[in-house]
Amino acid sequence: MIQDNLLLVLCLLFVISILTMLSSKLKIAYPIFLVIGGLLISLIPGIPRIALQPDLVFLIFLPPLLYAAAWNTSWNDFWKYRRPISLLGFGLVIFTSAAVAWISKALIPDFSLACGFLLGGIISPPDAVAATSVLAGLKVPKQITTILEGESLVNDAASLIVFRFALAAVVTGQFNIWDATQTFFVVAIAGILIGLAIANIAYVIHRYFPTTPAIDAAFTLITPYIMYFTAEHFHVSGVLAVVAGGLFLTYRSQDIFSYDARIQVLGLWDTLVFLLNGVVFIMIGLQLPGIIKGMENYSVGQAISYAIVISLATIVIRIAWMFPGAYLPRILFKRIREKETKPTWQGVLLTGWSGMRGVVSLASALAVPLTLANDKAFPHRNLILFITFVVILFTLVLQGLSLKPMIRWLKIRGDEKDAENMQALDMRLRLANAVLAYIDDRYANEIETNDTYKRVRDRYARMIEITQKKLDTREMTEEEKNFLPHYRQMLLELVQIRRRELNHFRHTNTFSEELIREREYELDLEEARLRG
Template sequence: MLHDFTLYIALVMLILLLVMLAHKIRTAYPVVLVLGGLAISLIPGMPVIHINPELIFVIFLPPLLYEAAWYTSWKEFWRWRRVIGSFAFLIVIATSLVVALVASHLIPGFTLALGFLLGGIVSPPDAVSATAILKHVKVPKRMSSILEGESLLNDASSLIVFRFAFIAVDTGRFVFHEAALSFVWVIAGGILTGLAVGCVFYFLHRKLPTDANTDVVMSLATPYVMYIAAESIHVSGVLAVVSGGLFLSAKSHLFLSHRSRLRGANVWAAFGFVLNGLVFMLIGLELPVIVAGLGDVSLRQAIGYGVLITVVLMVARVLSTLGASAFTVFISRYITTADSRPGWKAPLVFGWAGMRGVVSLAAALSIPVYVTSGAAFPQRNLILFITFVVILLTLVVQGLTLPLVIRWLQLDDPDHFLPEAEQNRIIRQKLSDRSLAWLREHHSDALGSNTALQQLAAKWEQETVPDESEWMQDGYRAVYLQLLAQQRAWLREWNKEVSTDEEVIRKYQLLLDVEEEKMRLRFE
């Protein structure tokens, strides 16, 4: 137990170093972590790490999905619902079908059911990789919104395909009408379970005397309860977490205080970072275990099959996204679509943003060693190896070239959003105008006699004057940041005095941190 704990602490420290390296070379950190884990696994004497699939599905997946759902814009999600739905369900199912046909015809020993099983495993792209890569390049807002929305649903659709294919392999039978009814129940039941659990936690937050700490701890427990509750009644735990997360996020202003939101955002950012880092590092470290289990299949043959399926996935996704664009142009003649002329550039980027990751590995690892009859599960080790090759190649090839593809295409933003700095100025202007008008309308008497309110009104009135020049903004910002640094130094000096309460010093250090964050958000 202590040995395992020490190993994971060492992995966390190694992850931090590799992430800093990724920032240094301006590369998405999932790519660096997978390659780093792969390199470490090849060092002689390194302990062999066996990944328990339940560790991925139960411990890692629920909070990662919940965090993604919490920070997803419902407005953008609903605006692009048709595109997101086609990517997350139709393209995933179509990709699984293509993989099933290719595998059953070109890989010895693969039946159509095993091909569908492999297709369900490798069909869903990994959102974390795409999001990390898109941070280094400028893309239209709609593109990041669609990729985020797709990531919330494609895991569920792929795992549903995987579940039915597994039943077909395990039992040797597949009844379409039974599968169709079960498919509907898995989806609807997962959504309803997530909403039901979300309502329970909403009630607890509203009715119980919680503080920031209890709110944060409850938020950490929420996705696990949603996922376990859904899986216990054999419906989609992924959809339960996604639907419940979207519901609670939309209602968060009603049951979370500003302190709970601020503290929760910091906790979740760190928690999600560690979970993602561990998952991608473990993917690389798992290679020796996977290679050792190949058995009669040579390493060269296994690599060839992995490359074949990877190429099929890349081509199938690009053709699917381009086909979805053409279908949108056709269907827009009859129904209203968010974008009736998507063109070919954005769909090509969507198609190339098809890196695979944690869900694919967890699904492959969850295949049992034996079927229900007691026989060995057919092609299990080869499926594991092919999945690893797909994850590695898509992360490295597509992950490293996606920024180049985006720069080459020179995407225009069809929504024509104002620059972020200009949007900030407009929002501040509107807030100042509305606040000043409200104060004068509702508290005119207090405004005439209260000095503090007069100072507040004067501050808002100053917001209405034209912005200073860039030189004045930069000069003010630099001086003010220097002043904050000096104030921190004074606090550290005063903290050495015996008569000073350290808790008071820490409070003012936090206030300075908040003040600096406000300054950076305003001018950056």
């Protein structure tokens, strides 16, 4: 077991770090590289077999990964695109599950419709990390990435609910569509309410209790687990609890964290998310030998043919859903036509092509029990596992690697850059104006009598002048165009000069180590601000 072998875990983390650096060098999204790397490592003779326990994924990995994804999602953007996100996160999951159920029943001998829905529920949700990681280095419209990230936050919940119903139908042999529909909404709504309730408690603790940056950071690690475990205890959606709570807290984050707590929390979560994502993706690749070994009633050739057909079907089903989902509501409802801009067919196609599967699918497949209620072997369990693995590998590698040439072929460009630059200039202008107004009101006498105060005021006045010219798109002299970049470069050089002096102080024992570290931290903050 992975949790019993510390050396194996450390080696795994080392390999993940090396492969991630190599993927960055080769400009390949690291989830793709890690899955392929894990697959190749698993084929090396003598490599210990590592079993990915579904409970480990659902209880250890899933809550923090979902919480981090929710934390990095803008609530305003999420709400703005709630209609397409809901259509993909809930509608497409149910549609995919039903379509895969009928296709697999027709394709695989003795494969029941209940087993088909089980397989459909397992492979229906695209992976949040895979989509955002693959698209991170590509210039695509922000609307597409926002919809994909929002979809990935809610589709895990929908797929796991479908999975539970289908699993119950296979195990017990009974299924009632009306009861299942009612339970679906109860499970989803109750999960959201529990997540929001715990998020409000966390908000009160962060805001009004005497916490420190370390306590704030630790509490952010605990919060998603509390949300998930509480919801699961009451047999409702732990996924939606974490997502709802994470979205609420990120919306109120400016009220609950001090500057040093925010820096510490962000650094902690960046490291944690990197390690967790790396582990789950490389573990996907490492599962293949164990999955193939469990194939008893089917030849590998048969299983591969079934898996490829179903993999292609999941891609086609998603694209087939995308176009009616994007355009039919516009045709039927005037309000949608008036409120929302018309999506381009290229953007709709790209969104449809970006449905890479990931760790939740594999964890769900591994969670299928070995036996039924009557102690008979669970039908087609090993085949379901194998098909799930191939769907993950097929969609992640094929779609992930083809996204860049597809974007080039479709001539899709992230055209928000100019608008974002203008917004950044506008923000800089407003902030500088606010500072200048405050200085003139609060320190008018000091400005008249003290050159230091006057220089600060002159710097902001100069910033306002240059920014206003950029916004007005007037002709600027070369000196004016280069003022801020050169000024920033000078400040960075001054930071390095101070770093060298601190290093000299450390080697000559001129000052205490504690004092030197405090000054280093101040320089780190200053450099982060300048480079940001």
